[in-house]
Amino acid sequence: MMTFGKLFNLDKIxxxxxxxSLIFIVALFAILTxxxxxxxxxxxxxQMEKRGNAMASYMAKTSVFYYTNYDLxxxxxxxxxxxxxxxxxxxxxxxxxxxxLTVTSRKPANAASLMNYNQxxxxxxxxxxxxxxxxxxxxxxxxxxxxxxxxxxxxMTLALILLSIGITFSVRKFIIHPxxxxxxVANRLTEGDLTVRIEAGGRDEIGQLISxxxxxxxxLKIIMSQVSSVTTSVNASANDIAVSVDQQAxxxxxxxxxxxxxxxxxxxxxxxxxxxxxxxxxxxxxxTKTWDNTKKGAAAAETVMLKMNDIHTxxxxxxxxxxxxxxxxxxxxxxxEIINTIADQxxxxxxxxxxxxxxxxEAGKRFGVVAVEIRRLADSVMExxxxxxxxxxxxxxxxxxxxxxxxxxxxxxxxxxxxxxxTAGSLLEIVEAAQATQEAAKQISLSTxxxxxxxxxxxxxxREIAAGSGQTSDAIHQISAISATLANHSDSLxxxxxxxxxxxxx
Amino acid sequence: MNRRSPSVYATLSLYVxxxxxxxxxxxxxxxxxxxxxxxxxxxxxxxxxxxxxxLGKGVKTGAMVYFNKVNAAGGINGRKIKVISYDDKxxxxxxxxxxxxxxxxxxxxxxxxxxxxPTSKAIIPLINKKRIIFFGPxxxxxxxRNPINKLIFNVRGSYFDEAEAQVEYLTRARGVKxxxxxxxxxxxxxxxxxxxxxxxxxxxxTIAAEGLYERNTEDINAGFADIKKENPEAVSMVGTYKxxxxxxxxxxxxxxNPIFLNVxxxxxxxxxxxxxxxxxxxxxxxxxxxxQDASLSMIKQYRRDMKEAGHSEFDYTDLEGYADAIVFVExxxxxxxxxxxxxxxxxxxxxxxxxxxxxxxxAPKNHQALKEVYxxxxxxxxxxxxx
Numbered sequence: 001m002m003t004f005g006k007l008f009n010l011d012k013i014x015x016x017x018x019x020x021s022l023i024f025i026v027a028l029f030a031i032l033t034x035x036x037x038x039x040x041x042x043x044x045x046x047q048m049e050k051r052g053n054a055m056a057s058y059m060a061k062t063s064v065f066y067y068t069n070y071d072l073x074x075x076x077x078x079x080x081x082x083x084x085x086x087x088x089x090x091x092x093x094x095x096x097x098x099x100x101l102t103v104t105s106r107k108p109a110n111a112a113s114l115m116n117y118n119q120x121x122x123x124x125x126x127x128x129x130x131x132x133x134x135x136x137x138x139x140x141x142x143x144x145x146x147x148x149x150x151x152x153x154x155x156m157t158l159a160l161i162l163l164s165i166g167i168t169f170s171v172r173k174f175i176i177h178p179x180x181x182x183x184x185v186a187n188r189l190t191e192g193d194l195t196v197r198i199e200a201g202g203r204d205e206i207g208q209l210i211s212x213x214x215x216x217x218x219x220l221k222i223i224m225s226q227v228s229s230v231t232t233s234v235n236a237s238a239n240d241i242a243v244s245v246d247q248q249a250x251x252x253x254x255x256x257x258x259x260x261x262x263x264x265x266x267x268x269x270x271x272x273x274x275x276x277x278x279x280x281x282x283x284x285x286x287x288t289k290t291w292d293n294t295k296k297g298a299a300a301a302e303t304v305m306l307k308m309n310d311i312h313t314x315x316x317x318x319x320x321x322x323x324x325x326x327x328x329x330x331x332x333x334x335x336x337e338i339i340n341t342i343a344d345q346x347x348x349x350x351x352x353x354x355x356x357x358x359x360x361x362e363a364g365k366r367f368g369v370v371a372v373e374i375r376r377l378a379d380s381v382m383e384x385x386x387x388x389x390x391x392x393x394x395x396x397x398x399x400x401x402x403x404x405x406x407x408x409x410x411x412x413x414x415x416x417x418x419x420x421x422x423t424a425g426s427l428l429e430i431v432e433a434a435q436a437t438q439e440a441a442k443q444i445s446l447s448t449x450x451x452x453x454x455x456x457x458x459x460x461x462x463r464e465i466a467a468g469s470g471q472t473s474d475a476i477h478q479i480s481a482i483s484a485t486l487a488n489h490s491d492s493l494x495x496x497x498x499x500x501x502x503x504x505x506x
Numbered sequence: 507m508n509r510r511s512p513s514v515y516a517t518l519s520l521y522v523x524x525x526x527x528x529x530x531x532x533x534x535x536x537x538x539x540x541x542x543x544x545x546x547x548x549x550x551x552x553x554x555x556x557x558x559x560x561l562g563k564g565v566k567t568g569a570m571v572y573f574n575k576v577n578a579a580g581g582i583n584g585r586k587i588k589v590i591s592y593d594d595k596x597x598x599x600x601x602x603x604x605x606x607x608x609x610x611x612x613x614x615x616x617x618x619x620x621x622x623x624p625t626s627k628a629i630i631p632l633i634n635k636k637r638i639i640f641f642g643p644x645x646x647x648x649x650x651r652n653p654i655n656k657l658i659f660n661v662r663g664s665y666f667d668e669a670e671a672q673v674e675y676l677t678r679a680r681g682v683k684x685x686x687x688x689x690x691x692x693x694x695x696x697x698x699x700x701x702x703x704x705x706x707x708x709x710x711x712t713i714a715a716e717g718l719y720e721r722n723t724e725d726i727n728a729g730f731a732d733i734k735k736e737n738p739e740a741v742s743m744v745g746t747y748k749x750x751x752x753x754x755x756x757x758x759x760x761x762x763n764p765i766f767l768n769v770x771x772x773x774x775x776x777x778x779x780x781x782x783x784x785x786x787x788x789x790x791x792x793x794x795x796x797x798q799d800a801s802l803s804m805i806k807q808y809r810r811d812m813k814e815a816g817h818s819e820f821d822y823t824d825l826e827g828y829a830d831a832i833v834f835v836e837x838x839x840x841x842x843x844x845x846x847x848x849x850x851x852x853x854x855x856x857x858x859x860x861x862x863x864x865x866x867x868x869a870p871k872n873h874q875a876l877k878e879v880y881x882x883x884x885x886x887x888x889x890x891x892x893x
Contacts, residue, residue, distance in 0.1 A: 070701065070704040073697050074649060095703065097712055103696060
């Protein structure tokens with residue numbers, strides 16, 4: 001069953017052609033056979049009818065003589081002759097009363113199934129003198145028809161076989177084989193081998209196909225080589241484009257960056273201008289303030305001078321006090337010495353206490369501890385006194401220094417007063433300067449305002465440029481992307497083109 | 507002076523001699539087969555065995571009695587009559603084979619004394635082809651008489667005549683209206699039937715019942731039933747003695763007793779012998795006068811010659827054979843020394859003799875020597891002529 005189904009799997013032209021045409025031919029032959037048989041049957045039947053009628057009428061006519069001569073033997077001889085024919089089932093001559101005259105044959109009971117021919121036998125006067133009944137079997141027809149059918153079937157089968165062989169052969173030779181060649185060529189073409197050689201086909205359709213293939217291959221070769229070269233240049237150009245676009249992109253980026261920098265710078269500038277403006281404002285304020293302050297300062301200088309004088313006085317007073325202080329501290333020192341002496345004595349006492357304590361033993365432990373503590377106290381007093389001493393020394397030094405300094409200071413103050421005078425003078429200069437500064441600062445403020453405006457404008461312009469160059473950048477990126485795609489495509493194309501082998505490799 | 511050279515003369519005379527010799531030989535060869543200076547050979551094929559053997563034997567016996575007598579007297583025109591006889595058992599195929607032998611091998615002059623209708627019919631093509639004379643067949647078949655075949659010479663009367671006589675007897679003498687026919691299923695039966703039909707048609711009658719049986723058998727039952735079914739008053743029977751006897755016996759046994767009629771071919775003596783007492787009243791039509799009727803000089807002659815030859819029984823069959831021989835011999839006499847088929851034919855067609863009170867005559871348009879039909883009835887185991 002599988003193979004039967006496989007038979008109908010029309011995967012080959014041979015089968016595609018063969019199986020349907022086989023079916024068609026078989027059907028055709030069957031129809032032809034049927035028709036033929038039918039016609040034969042009809043023909044045979046009519047032949048038989050003719051024959052039967054002819055025989056009957058012949059016999060009837062020739063029997064007249066024998067009827068008139070009562071030669072029943074001759075009539076029976078006729079019958080015997082006729083019966084010899086295998087198709088004839090019966091033949092009987094009857095008298096005018098339908099009683100059989102002949103003996104060799106009788107009409108059978110099943111005569112209805114036969115082809116019966118009845119003739120009236122008339123003498124010259126037209127009087128009926130007898131009858132003839134002839135019966136033919138249709139078995140012969142049937143047999144002949146069957147035979148005919150068999151022959152037909154046989155010849156049809158033979159013809160079928162021959163036809164099949166012929167068709168198969170010619171289909172193979174004239175269609176499948178050339179097609180196979182064409183398919184082989186096409187396969188090589190699919191592999192891209194355009195170097196395939198094709199012999200020119202015949203003048204039939206397949207020959208035309210092969211010729212068309214040949215032309216196609218030629219044209220393809222031309223086209224593909226053109227395409228190849230074009231692709232190469234396209235590819236190069238695409239790459240160039242890509243490169244330049246990249247460059248463009250870089251430039252644009254740089255530009256953009258530069259613009260951004262400029263913008264930033266401009267913004268900084270603007271900011272700094274603002275700051276400058278602010279600073280100059282501040283300067284103005286400062287200048288104003290300076291002027292005010294200087295004025296105040298001048299006033300203050302005077303005050304200072306006065307105060308300086310006061311100070312001088314004070315300092316003189318101070319010096320006196322300091323000397324006093326010095327002296328007092330020397331007194332402290334003396335005190336200190338006393339303390340020290342106390343401390344020392346304390347220490348001795350403590351030491352003695354300790355000795356005593358120790359010798360006191362257990363009861364004197366506490367006392368020893370107290371003694372130790374006293375000693376420590378004494379030590380610390382001594383330390384402290386030492387420190388105080390040191391401190392006093394330091395104070396002494398300091399006081400000394402202070403005296404010096406104060407003396408210096410007093411000198412200094414003298415200088416200071418001079419300086420203050422100078423300062424007052426300078427201050428006045430400063431006032432003037434401050435005024436000028438104020439003016440200048442105001443100018444600066446104005447200028448920087450203008451600068452700020454201008455730089456704002458520049459900034460906005462730059463922003464536009466930035467935006468524009470941003471767009472350009474985007475565009476360039478797009479172009480870059482596209483050109484990258486283009487380059488990819490042309491690479492693919494090149495790859496595709498390279499599939500086709502255009503020259504045979506030597 | 508003859509200017510021809512002697513060598514020419516020699517050649518010429520040689521030619522003449524050669525021609526003469528050839529002519530002589532040719533002339534000799536022109537003499538018919540079966541005829542020599544002292545002999546004429548006859549070929550006979552008939553039923554010497556089988557169910558019709560009495561007929562063949564009877565014909566042969568009667569004929570040979572006379573031929574022997576003639577030969578004993580020196581023959582005819584210096585020629586003795588020799589008969590080569592074969593047995594065909596009353597079967598046409600054998601008849602043909604025998605006849606071919608007689609003609610091709612034995613090279614007989616004439617065919618003589620054949621018995622039967624189908625047997626004779628079978629060899630007619632051969633006769634016609636070989637142009638051999640067919641003399642005195644023991645059959646009354648119409649086709650041997652009509653149309654005239656130059657080669658065929660009949661002696662006895664025809665079945666048509668017998669049939670007519672029978673029907674006339676039945677209708678006239680017995681007032682029979684319903685006549686049946688029991689016949690041999692072959693040309694013999696049909697030959698007689700034709701006569702019966704003709705005779706009945708003449709009287710606006712038809713065959714009331716018909717029964718058939720196969721030649722050389724006794725299977726009469728089916729045919730008997732067909733006849734008895736119709737219960738005819740008379741049954742005309744066309745067959746040979748054995749089968750006819752069986753039929754009559756059966757009929758008698760079934761109390762079916764129509765008038766039984768037979769034709770001459772049945773074999774009268776044999777039939778009577780078969781039937782015994784049951785044969786009483788059976789009618790047999792004859793073409794020969796009664797062999798018992800010594801008043802006829804032919805019969806006297808016949809009986810004498812038969813006795814001399816050692817035969818004590820006399821029957822229509824051998825009487826007919828005897829009569830055939832007589833006619834033949836008369837023609838031989840008439841043909842003379844130069845005996846050829848042609849001379850025989852000519853002699854025969856001019857024959858017009860009365861021998862033993864019986865008139866035998868042929869003419870170019872008549873190849874049947876006798877015409878009489880005699881009705882007989884079996885009575886007391888004898889066939890008694892009716893009037």
